[in-house]
Amino acid sequence: MxxxxxxxxxxGNICDKLQLEGTEKIIHWSGRCSSCKxxxxxxxxxKIIIFCDxxxxxxxxxxxxxxxxxxIPIVYCKRSLANLSVLTAN
Known part of the structure; x- marks a missing residue:
C-alpha cells in the first residue's frame, strides 16, 4: 500500500514503523508550503495520515x-509514534 x-x-522513525506494518511506498508532503494547497x-x-500539529x-x-x-481513508494524529501506532492498528 x-x-x-x-x-x-x-x-523520524515513523517511516520505519509504517514499513514494518507493510507500507510499500511513503510519500511525504510537509503541508506548510503554500503550493501544497x-x-x-x-x-x-x-491511506492518508495527517499530522494535525x-x-x-x-x-x-x-x-x-x-x-x-x-x-481514501484518512487518519488524523499528532506527530508521535505512540499516537500513530494506536490509530493505524485498525
Missing amino acids: TVLLLGADRL HRCLPKNIG FINHPTMENVKKQAKKNN
Missing part, C-alpha cells in the same frame, strides 16, 4: 476533499 504523510517537517493526490494512495488549513481542506471524492 502507498501512504501519503501530510504535515511535519521531519518524520493546490496539489492533486498521487494515484494509488491507499504541522499543516496549514487550506492544504488540509484540499486533501480532505480529494480523499472523500476518491474514497
